[in-house]
Amino acid sequence: MLRNLVVPAAFIVTALMTGCQTTLDNNYKPSTPVVWNQDQPESKTPPATKTTVEPIPTKHPENIITIKEQIIQTPIHRNGRLILGLEEGVELPDLNLQMTAKLDTGASNSSVDARNIQLFERDSKKWVKFNLYRTSKGTVPLELPLKTTIKIKRPGLKAIERPVVSMTIVIGELTQQVMVTLTDREKYQYPLLIGRNFIQDLAIIDVNKKNIAKKSLVESRLVKVVASKGKKSFTKTINKPVSVDGLKTLGAIEPITFPDSNITLKARIDTGAKTSSLDARDMEIFQKNKKDWVRFNIPYQGKIKTMEQPITRFLLIKRHDQESERRPVITINTKIGELVQPAQFSLRNREGYKYPVLIGERFLKDAAIVDVSQKYTSGAAQRGHE
Structure with a gap:
C-alpha cells in the first residue's frame, strides 16, 4: 500500500515543477545584449588638477621716515x-x-x-x-x-x-x-x-x-610717519587760520548797564586802556567790616546816583608829564548786549570827557573783538549819560 502511495506523490511533485518552469518561460524577455567595441579607448582616470602654491611673501619692515611739520x-x-x-x-x-x-x-x-x-x-x-x-x-x-x-x-x-x-x-x-x-x-x-x-x-x-x-610760523615739529618705499623725509605745511570763534563784536560806542544799580551809560570801547574806567564824583574811602570801601556819585540823566562798593585794589597811574595818580578799583556786574560779566573799573572824575565809561583791554579779554566802524552793535542806543 505504501508503494502505491509513493508513485502518485512523485508524480505530483514532478508536475508542480514542470508547471512552474512553463510559467517562467512564458513571461521571460531577454535583455539587450551588451556588445564590446574594441575600438573604444580604454577609460582612464582624469589627471589631478595641478595646484600652484605661491610662496608666502617675506614681510619687509615698514618704511618709517621723519618729516617736519610746520604750522x-x-x-x-x-x-x-x-x-x-x-x-x-x-x-x-x-x-x-x-x-x-x-x-x-x-x-x-x-x-x-x-x-x-x-x-x-x-x-x-x-x-x-x-x-x-x-x-x-x-x-x-x-x-x-x-x-x-x-x-x-x-x-x-x-x-x-x-x-x-x-x-x-x-x-x-x-x-x-x-x-x-x-x-x-x-x-x-x-x-x-x-x-x-x-x-x-x-x-x-x-x-x-x-x-x-x-x-x-607758530610751530615746527618732527613727526615719524609710515611712507612708501624709497620715500625720503620732507616738510609738510599746515595752515591754521586765526580764530575769533565765540567772541562778540562790539562797536566804537556801546551802552553798558550796571544791573545792581539799574543804570545804563554810554561807553567808549578803548583797546589802548588796560583797565576800564567809570566816572565817579565826590569819592570817599571808608572802612566797613575792616575792609576798604568807597562811596561815590555818578551823574545819571540829570540826577545823582550814589553807590558804595568794596575796593578790589588800587591802581597807580603814571604819566610822563603829570604826577602819578592813585585810583581805587572796584568790581561790579555789567551787561553789554548778550555779554554779561563782572568787571573791574578804576574810579576817576571823567567830567571833561565825552563818555562817562571807558571799556578797556581786561574787559574785552576772551570776550569780544572791536569794530570801530560800528556803534551800538548790542542793539539800539539806550538812554544814558554822556
Missing part, C-alpha cells in the same frame, strides 16, 4: 575787514623802517615816539625836524613837511600843541597814508600808536592776539 598761522577777515591783534609789526615804506605798534581804538589819531622836535621853514613852507625812536634802525633823525598842529586837551591841565606829519603805514595787506602826531612816548611800551584814523573801515581788533596780520 603756519594765516590771517582772516570778518565783514570784509582784516582781523588785527593788539600788537602788530608796522612798515613805514617811505622811510624804509619798521616799528612795533599798539592798535588803539580809543585814540582818534595815530602817534609816534618823536623827540627833540624842532619846527623850521624850507622854501617858505613849514617843516619839522625830529628824532624817531625805537625803529628797526634804532634812533633815526628825520625831516618832514609839517601838515598841521593839534591841541591835546587834558581835564584840569593846560592843553598841549603837537605837530602832525603824514606817513604811509603798512600792516599786513593794509596800506594807508594817515596823519601821525609827534609826541614823546618814552614812558610808553610801544613807540607807535595806531588810532582810528587807520583802523576805520579796514580792520577789527582782537586784544587776545598779537602779530596776526601776516602769515607766520
Whole structure:
C-alpha cells in the first residue's frame, strides 16, 4: 500500500515543477545584449588638477621716515575787514623802517615816539625836524613837511600843541597814508600808536592776539610717519587760520548797564586802556567790616546816583608829564548786549570827557573783538549819560 502511495506523490511533485518552469518561460524577455567595441579607448582616470602654491611673501619692515611739520598761522577777515591783534609789526615804506605798534581804538589819531622836535621853514613852507625812536634802525633823525598842529586837551591841565606829519603805514595787506602826531612816548611800551584814523573801515581788533596780520610760523615739529618705499623725509605745511570763534563784536560806542544799580551809560570801547574806567564824583574811602570801601556819585540823566562798593585794589597811574595818580578799583556786574560779566573799573572824575565809561583791554579779554566802524552793535542806543 505504501508503494502505491509513493508513485502518485512523485508524480505530483514532478508536475508542480514542470508547471512552474512553463510559467517562467512564458513571461521571460531577454535583455539587450551588451556588445564590446574594441575600438573604444580604454577609460582612464582624469589627471589631478595641478595646484600652484605661491610662496608666502617675506614681510619687509615698514618704511618709517621723519618729516617736519610746520604750522603756519594765516590771517582772516570778518565783514570784509582784516582781523588785527593788539600788537602788530608796522612798515613805514617811505622811510624804509619798521616799528612795533599798539592798535588803539580809543585814540582818534595815530602817534609816534618823536623827540627833540624842532619846527623850521624850507622854501617858505613849514617843516619839522625830529628824532624817531625805537625803529628797526634804532634812533633815526628825520625831516618832514609839517601838515598841521593839534591841541591835546587834558581835564584840569593846560592843553598841549603837537605837530602832525603824514606817513604811509603798512600792516599786513593794509596800506594807508594817515596823519601821525609827534609826541614823546618814552614812558610808553610801544613807540607807535595806531588810532582810528587807520583802523576805520579796514580792520577789527582782537586784544587776545598779537602779530596776526601776516602769515607766520607758530610751530615746527618732527613727526615719524609710515611712507612708501624709497620715500625720503620732507616738510609738510599746515595752515591754521586765526580764530575769533565765540567772541562778540562790539562797536566804537556801546551802552553798558550796571544791573545792581539799574543804570545804563554810554561807553567808549578803548583797546589802548588796560583797565576800564567809570566816572565817579565826590569819592570817599571808608572802612566797613575792616575792609576798604568807597562811596561815590555818578551823574545819571540829570540826577545823582550814589553807590558804595568794596575796593578790589588800587591802581597807580603814571604819566610822563603829570604826577602819578592813585585810583581805587572796584568790581561790579555789567551787561553789554548778550555779554554779561563782572568787571573791574578804576574810579576817576571823567567830567571833561565825552563818555562817562571807558571799556578797556581786561574787559574785552576772551570776550569780544572791536569794530570801530560800528556803534551800538548790542542793539539800539539806550538812554544814558554822556
